[in-house]
Amino acid sequence: MLRDLMDVAPPVTSGVGSQRRSVRYLPVNLFGAVMGLAGLSLAWRSAHRVFGVPAAIGDAIGVVALATFLVLATGYLAKCLCYPAAVKAEFEHPVGGNFFGTITIAIMLLSVVVSRYAEVFGEVLWTCGTALTFVLTFVVVGRLLHGKVDPVHATPPWLISGVGTLDVAVTGSTMPMEWAREVDLFGLSVGTMMAVVFFMMVFSRVVHQEPLPATMVPSLIVMIAPLEVGFLAYVGMTHAVDMFAGLLFHAGLFLFITLSPQVFRLNVPFATSWWAVSFPMAALSIAALQYAAYAGTWVLSGIAGLALLLVSVVVAVLSVQTLHRLFTRRLLVA
Incomplete structure (x- = not known):
């Protein structure tokens, strides 16, 4: 039943080969790649501060994240203009529609990536991403409150909306505007409520x-995101790593260890939905690095180093798989 629900693309008429490889089938969940790359860039920047690794690594990954976003944004804009009905169907889908949050979260993450070199541009990006995140959150919650929602639709992608508003506080803590703190607090409060309920x-x-x-199994890792992003939002707002922050981090670490054997299996085929694992793992890595910097113990430093290594390997593998599918003309298919 759920597998049928995830197939939101319109049927393809046999014999029309040009329709089988088209921007019409560009999935919105592919913006999860931008989230993963941007998150990995920020993780390596944190590693520069904690472990002294070269800062150029994080900067280079940030450039790749920005370039990926520009390519995907161009492609999806073309989809919106040429196939508005397909976009509408994707947005109204009870499960797939939640992935539109990956676009707004990606914009907010990129605002932190670019603000190091273009502060004003970063502020503009964050403001736009934050506004879009709140609009999308109101739409998603309002749609759910209409009632009669099938419980089978309550899948991990639902958490993207909650994570999005938490990311307002995570990324906004780096913004210099005086009014940003209240917006961050609003995002943290809304995100906390939604994360708990969802x-x-x-x-x-x-x-x-x-x-x-099978195509949705990787999204199970999204379940750690509210905890690890919550850690980053809380620490960003309070500027302190206290016991509550530690509880959030360790709860997310426990879930990751528990869910990983179910997700990282050879019999789970590759699909663009695999990118759902990248940002939660990047958030876990950043949280571990911040916690290690505070605690100063070799155990937490080891966990932070291992988490950074794992997310780097995962993003590299996903990038290779995605590019292989693109060049073999198997990515944009019905």
């Missing part, structure tokens, strides 16, 4: 309903 609904669905189809 997490319980998703957890209940995973336990009590049918297993997720």
Whole structure:
């Protein structure tokens, strides 16, 4: 049932080969690649501060993230102009529509990536990304409150909306505008409420309903995002790593260790949905680096180093797989 729901692309008429490889089939969840690359860039910047690794690594990954966003944004804009019905169907989908949050989160993450070199441009990006995030959140929540939502639709992508508003506080803590702090506080409060409510609904669905189809299994890692992004938002707002922050970090670490054997299996085929694992892992890495810098213990330093290595390998593998599919003309297909 859920596998059928995830297939939002219109049927393709046989014999029309040009329709089988088209921007019409550019999935919005591919913007998760921008989130993963931007998150990895910020993780390596944190590693520069904590471990003294070359800053050029994080900067180079940031350039790749920005270039990827420009390419995908151009492609999806073309999809909006040429195939508005397909975009509308994707947005109204009870599961797939949540991935539109990857666009707004990507914009906010890129604002931090570029602000190091163009502060004003970074502020503009963050303002636009924040505004779009709140608009999307109001739309998503309002749609759910209409009622009669099938419990089977409560899948990990629902958490993207909650993570998006938490990311307002994460990225906004670096912004110099005086009014940004209140916006950050609003994002943190809304994100906390949504993360708690949606997490319980998703957890209940995973336990009590049918297993997720193979293409959605990677999205299970999204369940650690509210905890690790919550850690980053809380620390960014309070400028302190206290016991509550530690509880958030370790809860996310526990979930990651628990879910990883279910996700990272050879019998889970590659799909663009695999990019869903990249940003939560990057958030875990950044949180571990910040926690290690505060605690100063070799155990946490080891966890931080291992988390950074894992997310770097995962993003590299996903990048190679995605580019291979693109060059072999198997990416933009129905």
